[in-house]
Amino acid sequence: MTWTANSCFVTLAILFLWRGEEVAEACSCSRYNVHPQEKFCSSDVVIRGKVVGVQEVDAGNDIYGNPIKRIKYDIKQIKMFKGPSDDVEAIYTAPTSAVCGVTLEKNGKEYLITGKLKDDGTMHITLCDFIQPWDELSETQKKSLTQRYEMGCGCKITRCTSIPCMVSSPAECLWTDWLIEKKVYGGQAKHFACIKRSDDSCAWYRGSAPPKKEFMDIEDP
Structure with missing residues (x-):
């Protein structure tokens, strides 16, 4: 009986280790928590x-x-x-x-x-x-690949999933697609870029023309 119990323990231990290796090798990442601009920059x-x-x-x-x-x-x-x-x-x-x-x-x-x-x-x-x-891809995303995303690589994009949600520094943009639209890639991901301004603060930009030196937090075409 003792031998059987020990054997079961060893078997379970082996199975646990095997499953642990399998889980360790499984795909795990926060790809759905990252704005396309961040993926471009990284x-x-x-x-x-x-x-x-x-x-x-x-x-x-x-x-x-x-x-x-x-x-x-x-x-x-x-x-x-x-x-x-x-x-x-x-x-x-x-x-x-x-x-x-x-x-x-x-x-x-x-x-x-x-x-x-x-x-x-x-x-x-x-x-x-x-x-x-x-x-x-949206037209904004395509255009942003050539200039806008790179202009915002010094900015931080923070995903907002619940209220309250706020920025911790001026060089930060709140990403609210999930909160407002219940979509990972909603309007902000498709139509906006987070760009650094002349005072080193960051803000969302939307437009078909290259960003002006000064622009509002959200600028339409």
Whole structure:
């Protein structure tokens, strides 16, 4: 009886450790708590492109000697908004969404893709990055990629989910899409950029023309 009890304890311990490793490797990030502008600012690379090829490739071994697989997307870069001087020709991601892998379609669809550069110069993406079909972006988002987002990289965007909600410094913009619209990416995410003003304070800007040196907190086209 003692042996059986000990055996059950050991088995449960092994199962717990195994499940712990599985959970540790599961995809977890706050991608839905980050404004597209913040993703632009924190990414190494931001491009517009489409997939022209896809294959599974080996990416070395893990600490236990097991092979690591990656999905390699061959990319036709249409425009680079941020990144290295050379065009991005391939993007790598994990093989499944369970470990933050991204599925891109090879059907001519164009994407806005943000990602990180590895030490070897390759671009890698996860579900935590901001990746959207190009046609689903608003005109403001498309225009902001060339100037406005970069102008606000010194600002802080704070997601407001409940009242009271307030800024802690002048260099901060309140993101209220979830509070007002019950959407992660609502009007502010689609039609506004948080831009630093001449006095180093930050405010939401909306407009089709480049921001003037001085502008109100919310400026219409």
